[in-house]
Amino acid sequence: MNLPNALSVLRLAMIPLYAAVFWTGHVKLAFLVLLAAGLTDVLDGYIARSRGLVTGLGTVLDPLADKLMMITVMLSLVLSKMIPWAAAVVFFVRDVGMIVGGMYFHFTGKKPVPANGLGKLTTVLLYAAVLAIIFDWPYAVWYLWGVLVFAFFTTIMYMRSIRGSGRMPQVKGKRAHF
Incomplete structure (x- = not known):
């Protein structure tokens, strides 16, 4: 296993660490775990x-590590009543959709489209x-809601880039449209 993959595995291992720190009442310290996970993502x-x-x-x-970490973070925030359920549901729909889409590309042998600048932003x-x-x-x-709206916008842009790459599944002789 090379270093970048080891860092991704480390990020996966940080998910239960984040949850344990958060649920023992050290919410701000849990954010530092999240930042450390973010640093491994960049690295x-x-x-x-x-x-x-x-x-x-x-x-x-x-x-996968990125999505699972953020799903865990959002779940901890909603269960602790720091954010409304509706915001968490919007987030979960988007991220679970991205995970399912990534699995589709992986298991059908299609080359995934890498994250773009908007996704990183x-x-x-x-x-x-x-x-x-x-x-x-x-x-x-309110800021979170703005970010969620922006996230859906960037997801649509990402799907369009996939469609433009010719990697979308064919439906009755045509590409699926977004």
């Missing part, structure tokens, strides 16, 4: 691309929203 991507260490395993592990904005919520900043939940 694994940079190392993989700059050193030619991109692997099929990494193209599955990296986004969405992640940064989501981390900022979590920071605002955990530190109880004014209007933090």
